[in-house]
Amino acid sequence: MTGPLPLGTFFTDQKLTLPWVPLSSIGQYKWCFANLSFSGSHAQVLMEIVGGQPFNPRNAGGIAALSIVDWKGKLVYQSEGPLRDSENETGHSNKWVSEYFHYSSGPATDLRSAYMGSPEIYASISSFGDYCAELKISEASTLPESKARLFLQSGWK
Secondary structure (H helix, E strand, O other): OOOOOOOOOOOOEEEEEOOOEEOOOOEEEEEEEEOOOOHHHEEEEEEEEEEEEEEOOOEEEEEEEEEEEEOOOOEEEEEEEEEEOHHHOOOOOOOEEEHHHHHOOOOOOEEEEEEEEOOOOEEEOOOOOEEEEEEEEEEOOOOOOOEEEEEEEEEEO
């Protein structure tokens, strides 16, 4: 006996990519978004950095602060500090680390690297909420032609 196939499970990878901003100059940028659905209402927050020439991906240089607030003004994510791995930082509480800090020693140089907040790498993002992300570059990177953009992404759901 045959019948209709049971409804399957659909997997989607949710991702919000915000525009590139210059990292080689100071500045403040703000983006607002709504109605995004991340697995478990948690979005991993990453800052991708690209340089005009190869650089040490564990030290992009510059200082950045990122905050994400919900429609009620409640802070749901914050990371700030130098864009270099915390083991290179003495006497400061660094809240940014490269993807290589957690997963491998990484290459000696690369044209791009992703940075994440430490210890918090996730923001609580509700499916039906409005949010604003604000990125402030308070000290420019010395990397030539460097730029950064933010990603919010979930795993498979």
